[in-house]
Every structure is written in C-alpha cells, then in structure tokens.
Amino acid sequence: MENIIFEIKKLNFYYGSNHILKDVECGIQKNKVTAIVGPSGCGKTTFLRTLNRMSDLAPTANYTGKIFLDGENILDQDPIKVREKVGMVFQQPNPFPKSIRNNLTYGPKLHGEKNKKVLDEIVESSLKQAALWDEVKDNLKKSGMALSGGQQQRLCIARALSVKPEVLLLDEPTSALDPIATSKIEELVEELSKNYTIIIVTHNLQQALRISDYMMFFYLGELVEFDRTEKMATKPSDKRTNDYLRGIFS
Amino acid sequence: MRQRHLEEDFEHIKTYLSEMMEDVRKQILDSINALEHINYEKAVKIIKDDDLIDDFQRKIENETFAYIGRYNPLAEDLRYVIMVIKIATDLERIADLAVNISKVVKKHKGEQLPKPLVHIKKMSGYVIKMLDDVLNAYYETDLSVTKKICYDDEEIDKIYKFIKEEISVKIIECDDISEVKFFIDLLLVARFLERVGDHIVNIAEELYYMEMGENLHEVIEIEKKLSKE
Ligand SMILES: Nc1ncnc2c1ncn2[C@@H]1O[C@H](COP(=O)(O)OP(=O)(O)OP(=O)(O)O)[C@@H](O)[C@H]1O
C-alpha cells in the first residue's frame, strides 16, 4: 500500500451496549482527501472522532481495535498528543470569543511557543493557508466572532493549522454556510490536500464527488465500501452503495 | 427517498430508446427488402422516415441532458444515462446506413439486379438477428447475448471479405459497364452492412457497460486468452 497515513484495524466502537462501529478496517492515504458519506446515524461522526480520540470523551464510550498513525497505535497514546497531529473542524464555526490573532496563537502557546516573531509567522501562514489573510490582515485584533460564517469557518481551519497537524478532520464543515462560502471552503480543501491529509464527513454527495480522491460509504456502522471517488461514482461494487448513491435510501 | 418524478423522467427516456430501436430495425429490414426488389417507392419512404429517427435522437439527447442537469445521477443511473446517449447515436448511424442502401435502390430505379442477392442476404440476416438480440438484451437485461453479438459480427466481417473477392472477380469478367456500376454499388451495400454490424457491436458493448460497468471488449479478449491457455 503506497502511502498510508492511518491504518485502522478491526475497530469496534460502542456507546454503552450500542454497537456503533463494526469491524472497521481500512487504510487512509496521506495527502489525499477522503470523504465519508452514509445515512444519518450510520457512525460517520463517531468514526471521524475516534481518529483524534474525541469519541472516547463520552462516559459510555468503549472500543476495541487499533488505529495506527504513522505506525503508532493512537489508541495507546495521550489524546492531547494525538490531537497535535490530528486537527478537527466542526459543523458550526466555533471561534474562541477572542481576537483573530488570539485564536491562532492559542494552540502554539499551549505547546510552549513564546517568541512573538514566531507567533506572528504562525498567524500569517495559518491565515494564508486558510485563504483568509487578505480579508483580515489589517484587522487582526477584531473579534473572531465578528466575522461572517464562512470567514469564521476558515478561521477555525486556520486555527487547526496553527499547531501544524498532519491530518485535518472536517465534520460537515459547510452545512451551515451559503453556496459561495461553501465553494471557498471546497477550494481551500483542495489546496490544503497538497500538504495535509484531509478526512471530511459530508451529507452533500456532490460535494464529496467534487473534492475527494477517495470515498468511504458507511451503513449501520459498517464500512461497506471504500474506493477511489471516480470508481464509487460510476461503478460501486456493493448494492447498498449503488442504492445510496442513486438516492434509493438516504 | 428517491423522487417520483425522477423515476418518471427515467421511464420516459427508456421508452424513447426502445421505440427508436424498433424503428431503426424496421428501417434496415425495409432497406434490404427494397434492394432485393429494387422497390423505388419503399426506398423513398425510408429516406423520408429518417427524419423521424433523427427526431428521436434529438429528443433522447435533450431528455438525457435535462435529466443529468436536474438529478446529477450517480452509479448505475449515471452509467445508464451516458450509455443511452451513446446507444442513440449508434442507432442514428445505423439508420443513416439504411438511407445509404435506399439511395442505391433509388439510383437503380427500374433496373434488374445483376444477380440474386445471396451473400448480402446472409449478411443482412445476421444484422437483423443481431438487432433482435440487442432488443432482447435491452428488454430482458439478458447480457449473455451481447457476447454472441460480438461473435456474429466476426461472421459478418468474413462474409464481407468474401463478397469483396467475389465482386472483384465479377467486375473483371463483366463487359457491360452498367452492370459493373451495379456491382460496385452492391459492394457498397455490403460495406454499409458491415458498418451496421460494427454499430450493433457498439450497442452491445454499451448495454454491457450500462449493467456491469465493465468493458465487454476487454471481457471477451480475456476469455479468448484464457481459452487458448
Ligand atoms: N455521545 C453519545 N452517546 C451515545 N450515543 C451516541 C453518542 N453520539 C452518537 N451516538 C449514537 O451513535 C450512532 C452514530 O452516531 P453518529 O453521530 O456517529 O452518526 P452520523 O453518521 O455522524 O450521523 P449524522 O449524519 O446524523 O451526523 C447514533 O445512533 C447515535 O445516536
């Protein structure tokens, strides 16, 4: 397998007695965009959040299996360490109620970075990578909450990038945005995939097809099919994938 | 849930395509019949009716484009609509070849065939059988005949080769110039039928891809290789 960053082995996940993820096995390609699709409640968010150890925050959460990131099992590691490598952006933009600059220096400071010049560089490069720099560079003291929804979401992406992760997890990042803000995020995802591995949950099939290299289809907690996006769009192997893509159930 | 109007639009396209298939089959059958009896009136009608086939193709194209624009079809549906467009194009070409045959008939109005049609009839027999098989494959989604169609086409190619040889000899032996001209036109008819066979093979491949998402030509090549080993 050429360039696998995440190797997932027999992952089973439970909330109490609810078996949410069933024997999930797969390898996720480095510096590619992988889209996760499937009907509501099939376990997409749960799966995404196990990749940065957020699912096991829930008190009833329980799991077996292994998730190797760069060869190490993240399920044995300190979750804080895992999240340095694996950043996450949520459906609702959630900037800290602080200045734009503070949103971006928070993480690096938490990891011990004190040098103002380095922090300035991080602010600029994160905002540039998130395609937000030109819009806010003269106004870095402005509150992050004062930005538009689309800008807030790009700020959250910049914040995730500020700690230099390898992987970016996005859970329906555009479902609260208008079409123009959505297409900006889509362009951004494409650009970022040159340097980051991106895993995105989306309910918008057309979006998944536009931006992803690989697609995963989950159904009732099972990873039914995982293949190149062109293949999934034209010739999925499993009947359930075929039916889902044709809108026979959703 | 899958919307009802999506299903209805889909059925619409399906119906157009099957009607077009039946009409094209009739055009080919009639053109051979017209040739056999140098039936001028029939030939003229075939040429006129070609407009209807063109209309069909345009309607199918328009409906399919609208369908793609409106529903962004995926998976099986995506293969289906793209193949429908391709099949309609092949059908339109087949109908054009029926017109070409009819033009030969028109040109020789009032004349007699220089010899009875033996091998051309054999060729057209294959062509009609292949068209029937295509129709069956489409209606019954029975893909087993698609391979048979490809093998039948190889027979057509053999007969065409034979006709070429036969007519070259006839032309050398013949000293009546109008007869020579007729032989050349019969050779053209054989060539047209050979092309019809190619288009039917395309349609068989398109039907196969529609259902299976695989290239029939490659599947057959692999089978041939395996049977040699
Ligand atoms: N914290 C939790 N405690 C208990 N059960 C949970 C918890 N979070 C999710 N679940 C359950 O796990 C299952 C999978 O949920 P998950 O959020 O992963 O689905 P999803 O595929 O992301 O759905 P959606 O498309 O609606 O976001 C659901 O049945 C849900 O009710």
Ligand SMILES: [Mg+2]
């Ligand atoms: Mg979810």
